[in-house]
Amino acid sequence: MTSFRFAVNVTPKPGILDPQGRAVQGSLGHLGISGVSAVRVGRRVELTVDAADGPAARDVVDQLARELLSNPLIETYDLEPIGAASSAIGVAVQEG
Amino acid sequence: MTSFRFAVNVTPKPGILDPQGRAVQGSLGHLGISGVSAVRVGRRVELTVDAADGPAARDVVDQLARELLSNPLIETYDLEPIGAASSAIGVAVQEG
Numbered sequence: 001m002t003s004f005r006f007a008v009n010v011t012p013k014p015g016i017l018d019p020q021g022r023a024v025q026g027s028l029g030h031l032g033i034s035g036v037s038a039v040r041v042g043r044r045v046e047l048t049v050d051a052a053d054g055p056a057a058r059d060v061v062d063q064l065a066r067e068l069l070s071n072p073l074i075e076t077y078d079l080e081p082i083g084a085a086s087s088a089i090g091v092a093v094q095e096g
Numbered sequence: 097m098t099s100f101r102f103a104v105n106v107t108p109k110p111g112i113l114d115p116q117g118r119a120v121q122g123s124l125g126h127l128g129i130s131g132v133s134a135v136r137v138g139r140r141v142e143l144t145v146d147a148a149d150g151p152a153a154r155d156v157v158d159q160l161a162r163e164l165l166s167n168p169l170i171e172t173y174d175l176e177p178i179g180a181a182s183s184a185i186g187v188a189v190q191e192g
Contacts, residue, residue, distance in 0.1 A: 035147060046134075047134060064129055
């Protein structure tokens with residue numbers, strides 16, 4: 001088994017109302033920031049999965065993202081391998 | 097002005113209690129998923145910023161992340177240029 005670190009990025013689907021994004025956009029004026037648009041607020045879940053190989057690890061994360069981390073009616077997700085964050089894990093030896 | 101699309105990934109600092117991550121981890125058994133650990137739940141904010149060049153755009157996003165999108169006591173953030181999501185914006189012509 002090897003350890004893999006992934007991030008699951010969950011974002012509101014295009015066209016779906018995003019009240020948090022609206023709130024951020026509404027606060028920009030108070031900060032004196034201009035030129036920012038199309039703000040969408042979603043979730044980012046980082047996790048470590050032990051699996052035989054990369055594709056098997058991705059399958060587990062995909063199931064998790066689909067069944068637990070996202071609402072498929074209003075959200076989309078993508079999976080992102082994050083090697084950098086798992087450098088401490090990356091040295092894990094294959095235990096075979 | 098050119099348009100740049102960024103994501104701001106906000107995650108709980110190491111050592112900070114993460115109740116959402118705990119909740120996800122507690123649900124894994126019900127889904128029949130094993131081998132998943134170190135779950136951390138954060139936010140992902142995607143936005144478009146109009147600026148003269150890349151570094152200027154990053155400065156705006158960094159200010160926004162620092163002052164509005166994250167709580168520096170308990171969270172860290174990183175900025176991620178997301179070219180793929182901005183392909184439609186990428187063709188924007190310099191207006192001078």
